[in-house]
Amino acid sequence: xxxxxxxxxxxxVDPFSHEVLADPLPMQAALxxxxxxxxxxxxDLYAVARYDExxxxxxxxxxxxxxxxxxxxxxxxxxxxxxxxxxxxxDPPHHDAPRAVLAPILSPRALRRLRERWCADADDLVAxxxxxxxxxxxxxxxxxxxADVVELDAVAALAAAFPxxxxxxxxxxxxxxxxxxxxxxxxxxxxFGPANDLVAxxxxxxxxxxxxxxxxCARDVLSDDGFGAxxxxxSDRGDITAGQAPLIVRSLLTAGVDTxxxxxxxxxxALASNPAQWDRLRARPDLARVAFDEAVRWESPxxxxxxxxxxxxxxxxxxxxxxxxxxMLLGAANRDPRHWDDPDTxxxxxxxxxxxxxxxxxxxxxxxxxxxxxxxxxLGALARRVERLELAxxxxxxxxxxxxxxxxxxxxxxxx
Amino acid sequence: MGDAQGDQLVVTTKEVVADGVxxxxxxxPDGGRLPDWAPGAHIDVTLAHGATRQYSLCGDRWDAHSYRxxxxxxxxxxxxxxxxHDELAVGDVVAxxxxxxxxAMVPSPRYLFVAGGIGITPLLPMVHQAxxxxxxxxxxxxxxxxxSMAFLDELAxxxxxxxxxxxxxxxxxxxxAWLDEPSADTVVYCCGPGPLxxxxxxxxxxxxxxxxxxxxxxxAELGAPVRDEPFEVELARTGTTITVxxxxxxxxxxxxxxxxxxxxxxxxxxxxxxxxxxxxxPDHRDSILADHERAAGDCMFPCVSRSxxxxxxxxx
Numbered sequence: 001x002x003x004x005x006x007x008x009x010x011x012x013v014d015p016f017s018h019e020v021l022a023d024p025l026p027m028q029a030a031l032x033x034x035x036x037x038x039x040x041x042x043x044d045l046y047a048v049a050r051y052d053e054x055x056x057x058x059x060x061x062x063x064x065x066x067x068x069x070x071x072x073x074x075x076x077x078x079x080x081x082x083x084x085x086x087x088x089x090x091d092p093p094h095h096d097a098p099r100a101v102l103a104p105i106l107s108p109r110a111l112r113r114l115r116e117r118w119c120a121d122a123d124d125l126v127a128x129x130x131x132x133x134x135x136x137x138x139x140x141x142x143x144x145x146x147a148d149v150v151e152l153d154a155v156a157a158l159a160a161a162f163p164x165x166x167x168x169x170x171x172x173x174x175x176x177x178x179x180x181x182x183x184x185x186x187x188x189x190x191x192f193g194p195a196n197d198l199v200a201x202x203x204x205x206x207x208x209x210x211x212x213x214x215x216x217c218a219r220d221v222l223s224d225d226g227f228g229a230x231x232x233x234x235s236d237r238g239d240i241t242a243g244q245a246p247l248i249v250r251s252l253l254t255a256g257v258d259t260x261x262x263x264x265x266x267x268x269x270a271l272a273s274n275p276a277q278w279d280r281l282r283a284r285p286d287l288a289r290v291a292f293d294e295a296v297r298w299e300s301p302x303x304x305x306x307x308x309x310x311x312x313x314x315x316x317x318x319x320x321x322x323x324x325x326x327x328m329l330l331g332a333a334n335r336d337p338r339h340w341d342d343p344d345t346x347x348x349x350x351x352x353x354x355x356x357x358x359x360x361x362x363x364x365x366x367x368x369x370x371x372x373x374x375x376x377x378x379l380g381a382l383a384r385r386v387e388r389l390e391l392a393x394x395x396x397x398x399x400x401x402x403x404x405x406x407x408x409x410x411x412x413x414x415x416x
Numbered sequence: 417m418g419d420a421q422g423d424q425l426v427v428t429t430k431e432v433v434a435d436g437v438x439x440x441x442x443x444x445p446d447g448g449r450l451p452d453w454a455p456g457a458h459i460d461v462t463l464a465h466g467a468t469r470q471y472s473l474c475g476d477r478w479d480a481h482s483y484r485x486x487x488x489x490x491x492x493x494x495x496x497x498x499x500x501h502d503e504l505a506v507g508d509v510v511a512x513x514x515x516x517x518x519x520a521m522v523p524s525p526r527y528l529f530v531a532g533g534i535g536i537t538p539l540l541p542m543v544h545q546a547x548x549x550x551x552x553x554x555x556x557x558x559x560x561x562x563x564s565m566a567f568l569d570e571l572a573x574x575x576x577x578x579x580x581x582x583x584x585x586x587x588x589x590x591x592x593a594w595l596d597e598p599s600a601d602t603v604v605y606c607c608g609p610g611p612l613x614x615x616x617x618x619x620x621x622x623x624x625x626x627x628x629x630x631x632x633x634x635x636a637e638l639g640a641p642v643r644d645e646p647f648e649v650e651l652a653r654t655g656t657t658i659t660v661x662x663x664x665x666x667x668x669x670x671x672x673x674x675x676x677x678x679x680x681x682x683x684x685x686x687x688x689x690x691x692x693x694x695x696x697x698p699d700h701r702d703s704i705l706a707d708h709e710r711a712a713g714d715c716m717f718p719c720v721s722r723s724x725x726x727x728x729x730x731x732x
């Protein structure tokens with residue numbers, strides 16, 4: 001393949017290096033400021049980082065399809081590491097039926113039946129952390145445990161614990177093996193990037209984790225009242241095929257856990273490091289959804305996705321050649337000062353509507369309402385019981401080729 | 417974003433394609449992207465005097481900037497089709513809602529499409545799509561006469577997959593001959609007048625369930641007419657009442673007085689801004705709610721939906 005020097009600014013960065021993953025903001029600014037589109041030589045890759053171009057690329061499924069993969073790997077030439085997703089890595093017309101089936105199953109109206117239970121579950125989780133484990137509540141013990149301050153790792157104890165408590169039940173998974181969900185998702189999101197050390201780290205367990213996930217998608221393994229059963233019921237009606245049903249369940253298990261965990265982690269970090277915003281949330285608990293979406297804008301748990309140009313596509317005076325990959329920096333778009341006022345500030349007075357943290361268009365996160373409901377339940381429970389959140393030590397990043405994540409968030413919770 | 421100009425379309429082409437049938441091509445006044453759709457989808461078009469009609473999209477979904485609809489002059493109609501045929505002109509602007517899809521294509525190795533008259537419109541993009549994915553398919557297309565049957569030129573390239581039955585030459589569609597033997601791997605899509613839909617339901621009564629999918633193109637009477645005057649919206653959480661003029665969305669109007677209303681796509685697609693309706697009758701323009709959910713009237717998407725009544729009370 002010959003590569004002619006493209007008439008676009010060159011930005012020599014590695015978006016998947018540990019240095020950038022530790023702090024992607026300088027790279028995001030460099031790519032945004034270079035122009036509407038930039039070229040990253042080490043991957044022979046075009047990149048869009050400004051809000052308008054990222055959004056336009058996301059919605060343009062006709063010219064920027066997903067079927068050649070939404071990672072760096074081009075499925076036209078390279079074998080995918082697993083059978084491609086029927087949603088994320090598919091285009092119309094094949095994408096139509098799976099999406100049409102899944103969207104109503106995960107719609108706000110369908111989730112209403114879960115709201116009360118999830119709020120009670122969140123209250124219970126928070127009470128367990130603040131009051132000590134239930135069953136050990138002798139009077140003195142309770143008094144002692146009702147400390148004013150509780151110190152914990154907010155990733156493990158809250159951001160991961162809550163989704164893992166409610167989401168697998170909602171899908172209908174049996175109890176055994178749920179500890180496989182996070183490592184499977186982590187690898188899947190690493191696999192959108194280059195074959196670097198992060199991918200190598202996950203490789204030894206890929207076969208085992210993939211087999212476990214595949215086994216959980218079977219009809220007889222799933223409960224009869226969850227999202228999984230609803231997907232299988234759609235295959236009974238002929239709205240999807242019986243062959244498609246397990247792969248659509250797999251999408252829930254791949255995309256529905258790590259993303260929410262890291263979104264909640266981002267939100268808790270944002271609130272802990274901006275005490276005035278926590279006070280605002282406590283005063284107005286109905287801002288929980290705004291707080292979560294503002295955190296998704298501010299931290300962009302899903303940082304990047306790729307598309308492949310189906311024809312030569314002009315962007316900002318340059319042309320993305322047919323067959324080339326284009327990197328969309330969702331995180332950069334969500335902090336683009338051309339679109340947002342004071343983008344680096346986490347602010348509940350802001351209207352974060354229109355952020356691209358869930359994507360936009362045909363492939364926009366079909367589970368976004370599930371994530372918002374989880375966030376609303378958890379933030380509501382915390383706001384009722386916790387007067388102040390503060391970081392107790394330096395938090396640690398968890399590096400992933402796609403996800404912006406916290407590995408640990410040591411926090412002190414000041415109990416009301 | 418947020419203004420109601422987003423739900424307007426301008427007529428860019430008007431063409432007579434058969435006796436009594438015109439096609440319209442519609443685009444955003446600013447030429448921007450239109451909401452995505454799939455075969456079987458229709459849009460609600462609001463004509464002069466607030467009359468709303470549903471038209472199946474029969475263009476090319478790979479063209480994101482243009483919709484095409486086909487309109488039959490209905491002799492006994494309520495005036496909507498006569499208006500489109502006689503008065504609506506290139507350059508005119510109409511309001512629209514949707515697209516919505518109650519007639520979506522499901523995956524199948526084999527399709528039988530059955531069209532009666534203008535019922536060809538939703539089936540035309542299905543035919544294109546079946547061809548694209550390499551499915552085995554056939555189209556039975558009946559009409560009063562050859563000259564009344566639209567899109568014959570576009571269908572010609574499909575050769576003997578297309579079976580034309582002009583009634584004055586070939587009689588009624590030979591449904592029994594095609595449907596006597598239930599097929600294990602065929603889905604039947606039918607759109608046309610009521611008697612055709614009744615006949616095909618009878619002809620497939622012995623088929624396994626869910627194999628016949630139909631759409632009546634003579635849509636049921638819609639509820640209260642869409643209004644183009646301002647209406648009032650009470651925001652129940654603060655008690656504030658606002659007036660929503662035609663050029664502003666309910667969402668934008670609510671935000672202008674400080675209401676917190678999260679949204680995302682602002683096209684009535686993603687569902688983020690779903691809001692409970694406490695009183696009044698919403699004028700649904702979204703792509704999300706099914707007919708029974710619309711009829712319930714208990715929620716709406718204020719990024720695109722408006723009001724049929726003088727006053728709406730929303731949980732905002």
